[in-house]
Amino acid sequence: MSLLEVAGLSVRTRDGALLVHDLSFSVDAGERVGLIGESGSGKSVTSLAVTGLLDAGLDARGSVLLDGHQIVGAPDRMLRPLRGPCASIVFQEPLTALDPLMRVGRQIAEPITRHRGLRGRDLTRAVAEALDAVALPGERIARSYPHELSGGQRQRVAIAIALAAHPRLLIADEPTTALDVTVQNEILDLLDHLVAERDMALLFISHDLAVVSRMAQRVTVLEKGVAVExxxxxxxxxxxxxxxxxxxxxSARLLDDALDSAPSSSNSPGGGDDA
Amino acid sequence: MSLLELQGASFAYRRGGPVVHDVSLSLGAGESIGLVGESGAGKSTILSLLLGLSAPTSGEVLFDGIPLARRDRTLMRRFRSSVQTVFQDPYSSLDPRQRIDRIVAEPLRSLGIATGDDALERVAEAVASVGLERDALRRFPHEFSGGQRQRIAIARAIVCRPKVLLADEPVSGLDVTTRIQVIDVLRRLRDETGLALLMVSHDFTSVAALCERTVVLKDGRVVEEGATGSILSSPTTDYARSLVAAIPRLP
Structure with missing residues (x-):
């Protein structure tokens, strides 16, 4: 059985607009699957639906089985124990996921206490390990508030929080879209490494074909809420x-090709500084 | 000859070190420059110097070879109609309560360039040159997609027939298919009307698709500049190398 099994999932707004229509896909344990789509494709709504985080105004139908548990229509108290150990999400903008008034160390400690029951010195050590796993200098970062960190550091913290309960499935929804390209590269490397090391499954959601192709083995392409391929x-x-x-x-190929065929110095005025 | 130029321009806030340090660049008719750098590189500050919104703490901004004097009203008027800009977010840069014809005509009104039938004609021409239908004129911004709104923003920028267009991440918020269309619009304007383009972007890919020359910025300094293709194929500095290496590529 798959770790995540989505079958005939549809999501509607209160006024009847269909955001996701009859979507089916699955993620096996340890597998990496990508969801590709442009704005309005329903990819983020899908990521919220599979973790039961949909807005109250949205109505989900169909079936989402997460480790055998039905998510669609399940009450929050049933979902809470699944979030963390079963599946965790990393969002595009880490600031929305982090509490601005709480030191980063405490925010990482919270899910560790909740899911692994650690306290005292064990907890301090687990927080340090969690920060170390995302390649952040433990002590200084643990004492910082989110606004004192760079975008890349914040996303690393969000990843550390998502991994705190050792999830079997990590859902990454455009995790690098807001980041600089070199930072994006580092975060993708980090995710790549963590997913492999912990044998997690990955559901990687992005509009960027090049990024998805680096992170996933299989992909589903979404257009206006429908899986077309x-x-x-x-x-x-x-x-x-x-x-x-x-x-x-x-379109993506055209832009990718431009990187190889951009004009060199010969035909540009004032250029001509070939090494 | 250079239309818009920075000569050894630096900018510092009253307290604190320079955020832009000794930057020189020059943009001539029909040329296109990509200003590439990551957050904090000084891209926005350079843009605001080029737009005359802030003055360099040392060095010069030259417009048509003349130092930009913000108190010279005649010069600034000519400058405003010659140097126009397009911003990243087409959602927030268009007034939602105005129809497209009024939005696009705004620079003509505020700069006192044209009124009445003359203005109408120019608006229609600008809208056509960015590939929008004529019936777009009577509609409101919310009726358009992101790519179409960016075309509207470009139409507003070119309605006073500027010589220079400064574009701040003009395609960063757009889907890949739309991104190409907007890049095509900009390229056509450059090639057909000689519009000089300066595109600020963190995304090397869009710069490669549009700009002949690239200036790589880091921490407020130019670390490398040259033909875009040369920088992409053989970057000479470590920083440019790491930027190029980090670009996600298709398999």
Missing amino acids: SGSVGDVIAAPAHAYTQRLVA
């Missing part, structure tokens, strides 16, 4: 079958 990342990018995916890949 699924397959291995390599196949989908090399030979997209659906018209929407073809358009998406062609």
Whole structure:
């Protein structure tokens, strides 16, 4: 059985607009799956629906089985023990996930206490380990408030919190979109390494084909809430079958090619400083 | 000849060190420069110097070869109609309560360039040149997608037929398909009307698709500059190398 099994998931707003329509996909234990889509594709709504975090105004139908537990329609008290040990989310903007008035160390300690029951010196050590795992200098960061950290450091803290309860599935929703490109690269390396080391499953959600292709083995392409194509990342990018995916890949390829074919110094006025 | 130029420009806040240090760059007709750097590199400060919104603490901003004097009203008037800008967020830069024709005509009104039929004609021309239909004119911003709104913002920027367009992350908030369309609009304006373009971006990919030359900034200094293709294929500084290496690529 899959760790995450989404079958016929539909999400509607109160006034009837369909945000996700009849979506099915699965993530096996230890597997890396990508959800690709542009704005309005329903990818973030999907990530919230699979963890039971949908806004009260949104209505989910269909089935989401997380480690065998039905998420759709489940009351919050049933979901709470699953969030953390079963699945955790990292969002695009770490500031929304962090409490601005609480030191980072305490924010990491909270889920560790809740899920692993650690206290006192053991807890302090576990917090230090959690920070170390995301390559942050423990003591200084633990005493800091979120606003004292850079965007990349904050996202590392958010990852440390998400991993505190040793989840079997990590959901990363555009985790690097707000970051500088070199920081993005570091965070992707970190996620890559952590997912492999802990044998976690990864559901990686992004609009960026290049980023998804680096992080996932299989992908599902979403267009306006409908899955139009699924397959291995390599196949989908090399030979997209659906018209929407073809358009998406062609656009991304055009930009990618520009990196190789940008004009060199010969035809630019005032250039000519070849080494 | 250079239309807009920074000569050894530095900028520092009253307390604290310089955020932009000894930056020189020059933009001529039909040229396009990408200003690439990460957060805190000084991109926005340089843009505000180039727009005459703040004055350099040392060095000069030259417009048509003349030092920009913010108190010279005649010069500044000519400057405002010649140097226009497009911002990253097309959602917040368009007044939601105004129709597109009024939004696009705004620079004509505020700079006193054209009124009446003359203004209408120029607005229609600007809207057409960014590839929007004529019926867009009577609609409101919320009726458009992000890419279309960015076209509207570009139409407003070019309606007074500027010589220079400064674009601050103009495609960063857009989906990849729309991003290409907006880049195409900018490229066409440059190639067909000789509009000089300076695009500020953290995204090397968009710069590669549009700009012939690239200036790489770090901590308020120019660390590398040259033809975009040369920097991408053989960056000479460690920083530019790390930027290029970090660009996510398709398999």
